[in-house]
Amino acid sequence: MAGRKIKVGSRDSKLAVAQSQLVMAQIAKAHPELELELITMKTTGDLILDKRLDKIGGKGLFVKELDKALMEGTIDISVHSLKDLPMEIPAELPLVAFSKRENPLDVLVYPKDVSEPDRTLPLGTSSLRRELQVREVYPEWAVESIRGNLQTRLSKLDSGQYGAILLAHAGISRLGLEERISRVFTADEIIPPAGQGIIAVQGRAGEDYTFLEGVNDREAEICAKAERAFVTWLDGGCSSPIGAFAEISGEDILIRGLYYREETETCHRGRIAGKTAQAEQLAVELAKQLKDGK
Numbered sequence: 095m096a097g098r099k100i101k102v103g104s105r106d107s108k109l110a111v112a113q114s115q116l117v118m119a120q121i122a123k124a125h126p127e128l129e130l131e132l133i134t135m136k137t138t139g140d141l142i143l144d145k146r147l148d149k150i151g152g153k154g155l156f157v158k159e160l161d162k163a164l165m166e167g168t169i170d171i172s173v174h175s176l177k178d179l180p181m182e183i184p185a186e187l188p189l190v191a192f193s194k195r196e197n198p199l200d201v202l203v204y205p206k207d208v209s210e211p212d213r214t215l216p217l218g219t220s221s222l223r224r225e226l227q228v229r230e231v232y233p234e235w236a237v238e239s240i241r242g243n244l245q246t247r248l249s250k251l252d253s254g255q256y257g258a259i260l261l262a263h264a265g266i267s268r269l270g271l272e273e274r275i276s277r278v279f280t281a282d283e284i285i286p287p288a289g290q291g292i293i294a295v296q297g298r299a300g301e302d303y304t305f306l307e308g309v310n311d312r313e314a315e316i317c318a319k320a321e322r323a324f325v326t327w328l329d330g331g332c333s334s335p336i337g338a339f340a341e342i343s344g345e346d347i348l349i350r351g352l353y354y355r356e357e358t359e360t361c362h363r364g365r366i367a368g369k370t371a372q373a374e375q376l377a378v379e380l381a382k383q384l385k386d387g388k
């Protein structure tokens with residue numbers, strides 16, 4: 095493999111680039127003989143900034159352009175936030191590694207130098223999953239959509255348009271902005287979405303990806319597959335209001351799920367525990383229980 099060059103595809107946001115560099119550093123550590131090149135591109139989700147994600151419609155808003163580049167060979171792997179990936183992954187472009195999970199929880203961020211948020215200003219989030227759950231935490235606080243990448247959202251917050259905004263802990267941590275976190279929601283207050291905090295590496299079927307062995311984390315892979323099995327069974331896309339969060343302790347796994355029934359506009363939460371070897375079956379069992387309204 096000496097001298098082989100690996101072209102790594104990524105969205106061009108600061109977070110996407112930071113995540114790609116993390117994966118590249120892990121590859122370089124195990125395989126110093128490989129030459130790595132980062133290739134960034136804008137995706138549909140980066141370009142349409144005036145709509146809530148579930149209203150733009152279509153799946154894979156953040157991946158289409160990268161899938162095409164991967165298929166055509168312009169890049170050899172693409173690096174994604176797992177939670178932005180659609181549930182149906184084309185067989186030609188399998189997920190080949192899952193990074194060790196960062197903090198998977200959602201957090202509240204106040205404007206800079208604010209210690210008590212102004213609740214007459216809206217609470218910003220672009221996710222219906224976060225909106226539905228945060229309404230139960232703060233019933234009096236009006237929620238308003240906020241779009242754009244993490245940097246854009248933080249600057250909208252700091253310019254005084256919002257009382258506070260909701261974000262993923264993992265994204266803020268990876269940008270080194272942890273001091274901006276004002277409150278961390280528990281997994282019972284706000285159940286995270288499938289895959290939050292996990293970076294996924296996508297490749298082309300039939301290629302040799304053994305150079306990714308230092309990137310993959312077995313526990314993250316089990317959680318990722320269980321959480322995605324839950325969402326897949328409920329037939330939700332990547333921006334559906336569904337929460338799925340698995341935690342592993344030794345051989346044991348605990349899965350929390352949130353299902354939103356559109357006809358009745360009601361949230362259904364539940365949890366299931368068992369062995370990691372049955373992770374995906376447990377996730378599907380929980381999905382069935384919630385859908386049946388038990």
Ligand SMILES: NCc1[nH]cc(CCC(=O)O)c1CC(=O)O
Binds near residue numbers: 290
């Ligand atoms: N939808 C954008 C996005 N995609 C991944 C993350 C955070 C990192 C992660 O979940 O791994 C974020 C920002 C956010 O939701 O606050």
